[in-house]
Amino acid sequence: MECTIIAETSGNSIHPITAQLVGAASSLGAVPTVVVPGGIGAEDAASIDGVSKVVSVVGDCFSTFDGGAWASAISPQCSGVVIAGATSIGREVASRVAAKKGIPIIQDATGLASGITITRPIYSGKAVETSTVSGDCVITLRANAFDAAGSGGSASVNVVDQSADVSIAVKEAISKASERLDVSEADIIISGGRGIGQKENFSHLDEVADLIGAAVGASRAVVDEWGMPHSMQVGQTGKTVTPSLYIAVGISGAIQHLAGMRSSKYIVAINKDPDAPIFGVADYGIVATWEEAVPALKSALAAL
Amino acid sequence: MPYEALDFYDVDSLLTDEERMVRDMVRDFVDEEVIPKIEHACRDGVFPDEWRVALGEMGVLGAPLEGYDCPGLSYTAYGVICRELERGDSGLRSFASVQGSLAMYPIWDFGSEEQKQHYLPKMASGEWIGCFGLTEPDYGSNPGDMITKAEDMGDYYLLNGAKMWITNGTIAQLAVVWAKLDGVIRGFIVEKDDPGFSAPEMKGKHSLKASVTSELVFQDCKIPKDRILPGVKGLRGPFSCLNNARYGISWGAVGAAQACFDSAKDYALSRIQFTHPIASYQLVQNKLAWMLREITKAQLLAYHLGQKKDAGTWIPEHISLAKMNNVDIALEIAREARDIHGANGILDEYCIMRHMANLESVKTYEGTHDIHNLILGRHITGIQAFTREL
Amino acid sequence: MTIAVLLKQVPDTTAKISVNGGRVDENAVSKWSFSPYDEYALEAALQLKESAGGDLVAITAGPARCEKLLRDAAAVGADTLVHVSAENINDLDSTQVQNLLAAAVQKSGASVIFCGKQAADTNAGSTGPGVAELIGASCVTLVSEVSSDGSEYTATRPSSAGHEKVAVSAPCVFALDKGITEMRRPNVRGIMMAKKKPIETWSVDDLGIDIGATGVSIDSHSPPAEKPPGQKFEGAESVSTVVGKLRDEANVI
Numbered sequence: 019m020e021c022t023i024i025a026e027t028s029g030n031s032i033h034p035i036t037a038q039l040v041g042a043a044s045s046l047g048a049v050p051t052v053v054v055p056g057g058i059g060a061e062d063a064a065s066i067d068g069v070s071k072v073v074s075v076v077g078d079c080f081s082t083f084d085g086g087a088w089a090s091a092i093s094p095q096c097s098g099v100v101i102a103g104a105t106s107i108g109r110e111v112a113s114r115v116a117a118k119k120g121i122p123i124i125q126d127a128t129g130l131a132s133g134i135t136i137t138r139p140i141y142s143g144k145a146v147e148t149s150t151v152s153g154d155c156v157i158t159l160r161a162n163a164f165d166a167a168g169s170g171g172s173a174s175v176n177v178v179d180q181s182a183d184v185s186i187a188v189k190e191a192i193s194k195a196s197e198r199l200d201v202s203e204a205d206i207i208i209s210g211g212r213g214i215g216q217k218e219n220f221s222h223l224d225e226v227a228d229l230i231g232a233a234v235g236a237s238r239a240v241v242d243e244w245g246m247p248h249s250m251q252v253g254q255t256g257k258t259v260t261p262s263l264y265i266a267v268g269i270s271g272a273i274q275h276l277a278g279m280r281s282s283k284y285i286v287a288i289n290k291d292p293d294a295p296i297f298g299v300a301d302y303g304i305v306a307t308w309e310e311a312v313p314a315l316k317s318a319l320a321a322l
Numbered sequence: 323m324p325y326e327a328l329d330f331y332d333v334d335s336l337l338t339d340e341e342r343m344v345r346d347m348v349r350d351f352v353d354e355e356v357i358p359k360i361e362h363a364c365r366d367g368v369f370p371d372e373w374r375v376a377l378g379e380m381g382v383l384g385a386p387l388e389g390y391d392c393p394g395l396s397y398t399a400y401g402v403i404c405r406e407l408e409r410g411d412s413g414l415r416s417f418a419s420v421q422g423s424l425a426m427y428p429i430w431d432f433g434s435e436e437q438k439q440h441y442l443p444k445m446a447s448g449e450w451i452g453c454f455g456l457t458e459p460d461y462g463s464n465p466g467d468m469i470t471k472a473e474d475m476g477d478y479y480l481l482n483g484a485k486m487w488i489t490n491g492t493i494a495q496l497a498v499v500w501a502k503l504d505g506v507i508r509g510f511i512v513e514k515d516d517p518g519f520s521a522p523e524m525k526g527k528h529s530l531k532a533s534v535t536s537e538l539v540f541q542d543c544k545i546p547k548d549r550i551l552p553g554v555k556g557l558r559g560p561f562s563c564l565n566n567a568r569y570g571i572s573w574g575a576v577g578a579a580q581a582c583f584d585s586a587k588d589y590a591l592s593r594i595q596f597t598h599p600i601a602s603y604q605l606v607q608n609k610l611a612w613m614l615r616e617i618t619k620a621q622l623l624a625y626h627l628g629q630k631k632d633a634g635t636w637i638p639e640h641i642s643l644a645k646m647n648n649v650d651i652a653l654e655i656a657r658e659a660r661d662i663h664g665a666n667g668i669l670d671e672y673c674i675m676r677h678m679a680n681l682e683s684v685k686t687y688e689g690t691h692d693i694h695n696l697i698l699g700r701h702i703t704g705i706q707a708f709t710r711e712l
Numbered sequence: 713m714t715i716a717v718l719l720k721q722v723p724d725t726t727a728k729i730s731v732n733g734g735r736v737d738e739n740a741v742s743k744w745s746f747s748p749y750d751e752y753a754l755e756a757a758l759q760l761k762e763s764a765g766g767d768l769v770a771i772t773a774g775p776a777r778c779e780k781l782l783r784d785a786a787a788v789g790a791d792t793l794v795h796v797s798a799e800n801i802n803d804l805d806s807t808q809v810q811n812l813l814a815a816a817v818q819k820s821g822a823s824v825i826f827c828g829k830q831a832a833d834t835n836a837g838s839t840g841p842g843v844a845e846l847i848g849a850s851c852v853t854l855v856s857e858v859s860s861d862g863s864e865y866t867a868t869r870p871s872s873a874g875h876e877k878v879a880v881s882a883p884c885v886f887a888l889d890k891g892i893t894e895m896r897r898p899n900v901r902g903i904m905m906a907k908k909k910p911i912e913t914w915s916v917d918d919l920g921i922d923i924g925a926t927g928v929s930i931d932s933h934s935p936p937a938e939k940p941p942g943q944k945f946e947g948a949e950s951v952s953t954v955v956g957k958l959r960d961e962a963n964v965i
């Protein structure tokens with residue numbers, strides 16, 4: 019099966035999802051070509067196991083993100099089944115490539131089988147769709163849903179000079195607002211309760227939140243007693259939240275708290291009391307003090 | 323999270339698309355602007371001014387009235403608006419009922435062309451608030467014997483007397499006041515700054531705390547001659563207004579009942595006693611099933627009455643029955659819901675006790691429960707039983 | 713100037729999804745709504761229309777139930793309503809859908825197009841860039857704000873350093889992320905006008921295109937795999953195991 023992978027770059031190197039894309043392609047029996055937009059990390063890509071060759075597409079257009087221009091520049095190098103990461107850049111470039119070629123695109127696949135049969139969550143994970151594509155197509159893959167290919171390969175790198183007209187001009191950079199996400203909007207929330215001991219200790223939760231782009235929430239006990247902002251309160255009289263991941267630290271799991279977070283997709287509880295009711299709703303419960311568990315959490319997340 | 327109302331028989335599927343759009347608009351407003359703020363408003367005993375602005379912007383005030391920048395919606399839509407508002411709070415619905423049915427309506431139906439053009443557009447937009455002065459300290463269920471009087475002084479009218487329990491009184495720019503002119507009840511438009519008029523607020527309510535209730539005091543209050551409502555004489559004037567407001571209440575009560583049911587259901591499912599959710603016990607299920615039954619009947623009653631209002635085939639007794647029944651079951655549902663919530667039910671963290679206390683007023687105003695019984699009794703037997711004289 | 717907004721009707725994000733006979737049962741969906749990002753698209757389009765002038769065309773492709781969406785759009789200010797009728801919209805592949813929408817955009821004469829960054833049913837995000845490709849337009853995605861100085865359009869989008877303002881010229885497509893203003897609430901006047909507004913229904917024939925056959929066949933829909941029962945670990949040493957599971961089992965980080 020002919021297969022092209024559009025590599026994802028991050029900073030000055032290749033993004034780890036690229037190896038997962040190769041791993042997924044290999045599982046279908048393909049020996050893919052990896053196209054590297056802008057050429058960043060082409061050597062890294064060449065060292066991924068199972069890659070037949072790397073095409074490093076270089077051109078002026080890659081200095082600004084314009085999905086249309088990028089797709090124009092790399093599209094001639096893409097043939098067969100095209101695979102990209104379901105990241106924001108990956109999705110956009112892949113959509114453009116698909117539209118250019120007039121072939122269908124399926125985004126955010128979490129499973130692939132030869133055929134090609136594609137599985138993806140639909141309706142925010144409330145159902146799963148399995149579909150089959152007959153001809154060429156573009157597929158984007160969800161990060162971390164596929165095993166990464168190893169490194170040790172030594173594919174050749176062809177450099178192709180190809181630019182395209184960029185129609186987007188950057189006028190002004192606005193530096194990152196330091197403002198933290200609101201719990202009602204965040205996809206990941208880490209909340210603290212009375213078990214955290216005192217208000218100042220929330221800084222440890224803030225650090226974890228910064229690492230993974232999470233919002234910080236709180237139980238009512240700490241909102242009332244330590245004067246944390248009410249907007250942080252999760253629960254019946256606070257916000258009702260449904261993030262993909264809810265991490266409860268030092269929260270007992272009173273029903274009024276559960277009322278606000280039990281529909282979270284995944285719940286992690288850190289509590290020193292093995293009988294705390296929060297463990298009744300946790301997918302992953304960790305019986306430990308936060309003093310030990312939160313630093314461990316920080317380093318494990320930083321290592322990802 | 324958008325609210326999904328209890329609607330067991332899918333009664334709302336009978337609404338027109340337009341009525342459903344209006345419903346969703348008001349429902350959204352209540353979820354986003356009212357429910358998060360209502361407990362504060364109650365604690366502070368104020369009607370938040372931004373709600374007046376929002377009701378005006380949505381364009382729902384005086385819903386079924388046509389022309390003069392009024393919405394021109396169906397009576398059914400007006401009912402739906404009341405229901406959605408009262409799911410938030412009866413005080414909010416009271417504001418809208420008084421503005422639309424008790425202040426705008428009499429001007430619209432009995433006012434002169436000049437009065438309509440002058441007052442209705444700014445009342446529809448919410449710029450001006452109106453109130454309705456019928457009840458007096460000594461005349462509640464029996465307004466026909468009112469003592470507030472108007473005298474024709476040649477180039478003005480002179481009003482003397484006092485009205486009591488007047489919703490919106492203190493915050494209103496105008497009052498539609500019913501007073502006797504030569505022994506005949508007539509309607510007058512009194513403006514806030516008219517000399518001899520004052521509207522002190524009544525404090526200390528345990529019910530409808532987020533609604534302003536006032537006295538209206540007239541001490542040699544002088545109003546221009548063109549403020550009399552030319553189109554009506556006698557009790558028919560205030561009663562026509564009350565018919566519309568009571569009709570709205572029959573829908574509104576359903577909203578309050580829905581809110582109590584929702585809270586009771588959620589609570590029963592999550593509250594664990596004797597190792598199981600209390601919702602798993604038959605006694606609690608019985609209460610919930612009874613609530614569902616009564617709410618469903620009340621919804622059908624309100625909807626059908628709405629159709630009759632729109633078709634013009636109603637009689638006041640139809641309205642009496644619906645107002646009385648729906649408020650009665652809503653109040654009973656609030657009480658049962660309070661019970662299901664245990665001690666938590668008395669806290670203002672839950673809506674229950676607020677609705678329950680509110681509904682006590684709703685049971686009394688716009689014709690007490692028993693006055694409606696008497697109206698129906700008279701209808702059935704042909705014998706009035708309001709007074710001892712037959 | 714004509715501005716178009718592409719709107720998709722999806723099950724409300726709070727609605728239960730049930731699977732019946734290997735397919736998501738659409739009849740069991742209790743409530744259909746705008747896809748949430750489309751609401752931001754509509755609001756941004758209304759704001760652009762108010763500041764720069766022009767006519768706003770709301771376009772939706774789908775079965776008859778989608779007309780409600782157009783009425784809702786009209787109630788807040790859409791001028792023209794276009795329903796691209798496609799009873800079987802969910803069986804069409806991305807190419808077919810984009811061809812329908814691109815043809816509708818072209819027929820409407822719009823040169824500035826708004827849509828949501830992704831629709832809440834598939835969360836794909838292919839439509840904005842795909843339509844842009846087909847009509848030869850620039851496309852800016854993940855946009856939170858759009859303004860115009862009369863000749864150029866400025867959009868705010870995220871960048872590695874935070875945010876950036878970028879300029880594009882028409883024809884252009886903006887795929888909206890959560891914008892800075894929530895969609896406005898309608899009012900009764902808007903609702904009454906919406907009721908009277910005609911909906912133009914365009915079939916594939918009206919659009920004069922051939923969308924061919926689908927390249928993707930849906931084999932089945934199934935409920936999501938049951939979550940494994942909760943797992944409990946002792947001690948802080950287990951944190952790294954849990955983080956691994958969050959990544960590989962749960963796929964949430």
Ligand SMILES: Cc1cc2nc3c(=O)[nH]c(=O)nc-3n(C[C@H](O)[C@H](O)[C@H](O)COP(=O)(O)OP(=O)(O)OC[C@H]3O[C@@H](n4cnc5c(N)ncnc54)[C@H](O)[C@@H]3O)c2cc1C
Pocket residue numbers: 210211212213214236237238239240251252253254255256257267268269270271272273274275278288289290291294306307308309666669671672
């Ligand atoms: C009407 C009403 C509404 C309410 N609404 C809400 C609401 O919206 N939200 C809400 O959260 N609550 C609400 N509550 C309060 C709720 O009942 C609980 O009181 C509250 O959630 C308890 O907060 P907590 O879990 O932080 O504290 P606690 O219940 O005191 O729990 C602290 C937990 O920390 C653990 N712990 C202690 N030390 C450590 C350590 N070193 N490391 C790890 N774990 C430790 C303990 O084992 C314990 O489980 C409401 C209550 C009522 C009556």
Ligand SMILES: Cc1cc2nc3c(=O)[nH]c(=O)nc-3n(C[C@H](O)[C@H](O)[C@H](O)COP(=O)(O)OP(=O)(O)OC[C@H]3O[C@@H](n4cnc5c(N)ncnc54)[C@H](O)[C@@H]3O)c2cc1C
Pocket residue numbers: 420453454455456457461462463464486487488489490530535683686687688689690691692693696707708709
């Ligand atoms: C919060 C609130 C807001 C209000 N807003 C307004 C307003 O905006 N404008 C306005 O004009 N009024 C308003 N009212 C007044 C309301 O309409 C009156 O309270 C109502 O008509 C009842 O009158 P009453 O309170 O004097 O009770 P009464 O008439 O004294 O009744 C007391 C009890 O006696 C019973 N009763 C009376 N007559 C009979 C009978 N013949 N046979 C058997 N039982 C009888 C009643 O059913 C009741 O149980 C408001 C009241 C409240 C509480």
